Amino acid sequence: MKLTGPFSQIVTLAGIPLKGAVKDEQIEIIPNAGILTQNGKILRTGNYEELKKEFSNAELEETDGKNVLLPGFVDSHTHICFGGKRSRDFAMRLNGKTYLEIAESGGGIWSTVTNTRKESQENLYTSTFENTQKLVKNGITTIEIKSGYGLSIEDELKMLRAINQVKNNSKAEIVPTFLGAHMKPRDFEGSNSEYLEILVNEIFPILKEENLSNRIDIFTEQSAFSVEESRIYLQKAKENGFEITIHADQFTPGGSHLAVEFGALSADHLEFSGENEIKALAESDVVAVALPGASIGLGMQYTPARKLLDAGVSLSIASDWNPGSAPMGDLLTQASILATFEKLSMAEVLSGITFRAAKALGFTDRGSLETGKLADFISFPTDDFRDILYYQGQLKPNGVWKNGEKL
Ligand code: NIG
Ligand code: FE
Numbered sequence: 001m002k003l004t005g006p007f008s009q010i011v012t013l014a015g016i017p018l019k020g021a022v023k024d025e026q027i028e029i030i031p032n033a034g035i036l037t038q039n040g041k042i043l044r045t046g047n048y049e050e051l052k053k054e055f056s057n058a059e060l061e062e063t064d065g066k067n068v069l070l071p072g073f074v075d076s077h078t079h080i081c082f083g084g085k086r087s088r089d090f091a092m093r094l095n096g097k098t099y100l101e102i103a104e105s106g107g108g109i110w111s112t113v114t115n116t117r118k119e120s121q122e123n124l125y126t127s128t129f130e131n132t133q134k135l136v137k138n139g140i141t142t143i144e145i146k147s148g149y150g151l152s153i154e155d156e157l158k159m160l161r162a163i164n165q166v167k168n169n170s171k172a173e174i175v176p177t178f179l180g181a182h183m184k185p186r187d188f189e190g191s192n193s194e195y196l197e198i199l200v201n202e203i204f205p206i207l208k209e210e211n212l213s214n215r216i217d218i219f220t221e222q223s224a225f226s227v228e229e230s231r232i233y234l235q236k237a238k239e240n241g242f243e244i245t246i247h248a249d250q251f252t253p254g255g256s257h258l259a260v261e262f263g264a265l266s267a268d269h270l271e272f273s274g275e276n277e278i279k280a281l282a283e284s285d286v287v288a289v290a291l292p293g294a295s296i297g298l299g300m301q302y303t304p305a306r307k308l309l310d311a312g313v314s315l316s317i318a319s320d321w322n323p324g325s326a327p328m329g330d331l332l333t334q335a336s337i338l339a340t341f342e343k344l345s346m347a348e349v350l351s352g353i354t355f356r357a358a359k360a361l362g363f364t365d366r367g368s369l370e371t372g373k374l375a376d377f378i379s380f381p382t383d384d385f386r387d388i389l390y391y392q393g394q395l396k397p398n399g400v401w402k403n404g405e406k407l
Helices: 048-054 087-094 099-104 109-118 121-137 153-169 192-209 227-239 255-261 275-282 292-298 305-311 331-342 346-352 355-360 386-390
Strands: 002-011 029-038 041-047 059-062 068-071 073-075 140-146 173-181 215-219 243-248 266-269 287-290 314-317 377-380 399-402
Touching: 002 048, 029 048, 041 048, 068 386, 073 331, 073 355, 087 099, 109 153, 121 140, 121 153, 140 399, 153 173, 153 192, 173 192, 192 227, 215 227, 227 243, 227 255, 243 255, 255 266, 255 275, 275 305, 287 305, 287 355, 292 331, 305 314, 305 331, 314 331, 314 346, 314 355, 331 346, 331 386, 346 355, 346 386
Parallel strands: 002 059, 002 068, 073 140, 140 173, 173 215, 215 243, 243 266, 266 287, 287 314
Antiparallel strands: 002 029, 029 041, 068 377, 377 399
16 A cells, blocks of 8 residues: 655546536545555545555655646547658648648658558557657556558558557557558559458458457548448447447548447547537547647647537547647647637546546546546646646646556
8 A cells, every 4th residue: 555645736537527518616626635556546535644644554655745646648549650750741731732732742641651661560669669658758648559550461460569569568558449441552452342341351350369459440531431431341340349439520520420320439530520410429428539639730620629518528638649640749738729729628628638538448447536546647746737738738747657656
């Protein structure tokens, strides 16, 4: 048993519902607080001195009392396993070139596929591991990582094996997702449906055999896979017992309805979700994942986060860190920026990068500081938790704990 503290505040985020709008008054704040942990789980939070007296046999992990403690952040959507970079795309975009023009001149997702195919599994492991270390420093204790830049059987498996190597070695918990359905590879001669069928027949069984991933993602979009093509693929995914997540409504609505239809864990992007999509999501348990990093990277509208929350949707925020549309990779900065444009309360933002983000990955065991939950928490050098969003990502954590262990 270990008592960590004292902290000027512990922000537990306990008692906030999974869905809908949240007021800042709903944030539970314990002043002069401590947190008691055992075997990687939280036993109690409370007044530090009282906990110290009551559990006098607990090992003490003492801090200077000048920090705020929060649940560890969860980044439920990243593409941080890749080769190369896309600054040339970015320069073209700044010069007004369209997505299509950039793709046709050798940029876009396909250029990352070409560069990722050139990398060995070991190199991908190394670079991806480094990316996770940056995330951990920024307080992310659970990280989802997608494949989707291999787009051949061999290269998708190489990516997933590299991601699983990271999973075995990272201090953060890593959640691998299969995104072979990112786009039809340019060197594939058949149709979209034929490509998806190969993923089902050739890769799904290996995902199971090697325990590489239990999550299937697809980019449902006119430029990638249509709603009809996606539906057939997702049906197979469901039959095979995979969890589902969808790149939905990024440029045109459609994917979010599929997410509802299939009971997906999450529908991500949603920049182009309208009233119908928002209503459908509100009537479901699908977590809506806003990706402000992609809006910033592409210079396009944000996900209608305010409307989603007011309709009763569970809104989460993720970084979408990838070499094309979202190279920044800073969840806290992006969440703070989304908040200013969408008028989100601090309670909504903090919920969106902790327990609601965990739910987007199917986890209910983390993201708030409550008895029985994982002892994943982070401290910031301030006496007022509001400073964290106020400084828009520039106030960095000075302590990160995963399963009760300080990293
Ligand atoms: O989430 N929308 C599709 N996929 C990624 C972008 C990938 C890329 O441009 O490399 C996204 O934004
Ligand atoms: Fe993405």
